[in-house]
Amino acid sequence: RRSQGQPICDQTDIYLADTLGELGLFLRLADVVVMGGSFAPALGGGSVGGHNPLEPARLAKPIVTGPDASNWQAVTRMLKQAGGLVSVLSPAELPSVVGPMLANPEAARDMGERARRSAEAAAAGLDRLWLALQTHLPAAPSRRRP
Structure with a gap:
C-alpha cells in the first residue's frame, strides 16, 4: 500500500x-487496471460506486471492475460492449480474470486498445454535440480589457 x-x-x-x-x-x-471503489459492498463496506474507468481507458489499459460501478453505469456498459472492460462479482474472481491478462500481454494490450478506441469515440460524440449546440446559443459578449 x-x-x-x-x-x-x-x-x-x-x-x-x-x-x-x-x-x-x-x-x-x-499492465491491468482494477478499478478501486467498485468492490466496497463485496468487502462489507458501503457503496462507493466505483471510480472513473475513462482514465485508464484513455491510456489503453485493460480494465477490471467489481460489482459496484453505479456512478459509471453508462461508461462501464460502453467499455464492456467494446471489449475493453470486464466486471467481476467479488475479489475472489480477480486471479482468474487478471491472471490470464498478465500471462498474455498481447491480448491485454488488445483489450486496452479497445477501451481506448471506445473512450475516444465517446469523446468525439461529445465534441459533435457541443458543435451542434453552439449554433443555437447566443454569441458570448465581447470582453474588453481595461
Whole structure:
C-alpha cells in the first residue's frame, strides 16, 4: 500500500495505489487496471460506486471492475460492449480474470486498445454535440480589457 510507505520491489505482485495525486503515474505503469471503489459492498463496506474507468481507458489499459460501478453505469456498459472492460462479482474472481491478462500481454494490450478506441469515440460524440449546440446559443459578449 502506497499510503503505508511500502516500497515497490522485484517481489511486488500487486501494489495498492491509495494516495491522492499519483493515479496518472500508476495507471501508466500498470499492465491491468482494477478499478478501486467498485468492490466496497463485496468487502462489507458501503457503496462507493466505483471510480472513473475513462482514465485508464484513455491510456489503453485493460480494465477490471467489481460489482459496484453505479456512478459509471453508462461508461462501464460502453467499455464492456467494446471489449475493453470486464466486471467481476467479488475479489475472489480477480486471479482468474487478471491472471490470464498478465500471462498474455498481447491480448491485454488488445483489450486496452479497445477501451481506448471506445473512450475516444465517446469523446468525439461529445465534441459533435457541443458543435451542434453552439449554433443555437447566443454569441458570448465581447470582453474588453481595461
